[in-house]
Amino acid sequence: MLDIGCGYTANENANTLCDVIDLQNQYPDKKFIKLETNNLPFNDKEFDFVIASHVLEHTKEPEHFIKELQRISSKGYIEVPTTLEDNLVFENKKDHLWHLEFDDDKQNLNIKKKIQIFEPILTVSSSQKFRNLFRSSLVIELYWEDNIDFTFTNEDSQKPSKISILNLFKKFISKKLRSILR
Numbered sequence: 001m002l003d004i005g006c007g008y009t010a011n012e013n014a015n016t017l018c019d020v021i022d023l024q025n026q027y028p029d030k031k032f033i034k035l036e037t038n039n040l041p042f043n044d045k046e047f048d049f050v051i052a053s054h055v056l057e058h059t060k061e062p063e064h065f066i067k068e069l070q071r072i073s074s075k076g077y078i079e080v081p082t083t084l085e086d087n088l089v090f091e092n093k094k095d096h097l098w099h100l101e102f103d104d105d106k107q108n109l110n111i112k113k114k115i116q117i118f119e120p121i122l123t124v125s126s127s128q129k130f131r132n133l134f135r136s137s138l139v140i141e142l143y144w145e146d147n148i149d150f151t152f153t154n155e156d157s158q159k160p161s162k163i164s165i166l167n168l169f170k171k172f173i174s175k176k177l178r179s180i181l182r
Helices: 062-072 083-088 090-095 124-138 165-181
Strands: 002-004 016-019 031-034 050-053 075-081 098-103 108-113 139-145 150-153
Touching (some): 050 062, 062 150, 083 090, 083 124, 098 139, 124 139
Parallel strands (some): 002 050, 016 031
Antiparallel strands (some): 075 139, 098 108
16 A cells, blocks of 8 residues: 655555655655655556545646556545635645545546635644544545546636635624624
């Protein structure tokens, strides 16, 4: 089992780990490979299972990354933030390149250029707490076998108007005050 993009929280069941930063000292009991190129340094179908948790939204070439996952394994697990979580978290604003959605009817992962709809209000650590309560609204979990059906759009779609969190908060407070004063 391979955990690609393992970071500091690698899956405990993975025996091979891979990341763009050198973490071999972090995992002395595991085989660690530092990723140096866009091509994954593994043989065709080398792994029984591959995990890519919170990686796809960072890749410069998501189509290529998905094809590489399919090349090195016949099944796996992809986890990515929903558009909602992606917009809520400060750290996601600067290094996430794509919004991902899953179409349940077509069983298809839709990848499109990221659009920041509102200014983030959460840190990664606080978003973890929300994930425990609202996981299905904040995370897409995709188990795949044989292939990953996806649609990729690399064009700017019509940008929605930005939503001001401050204005939403003001309206909420105003409504509460009016109901109290009645």
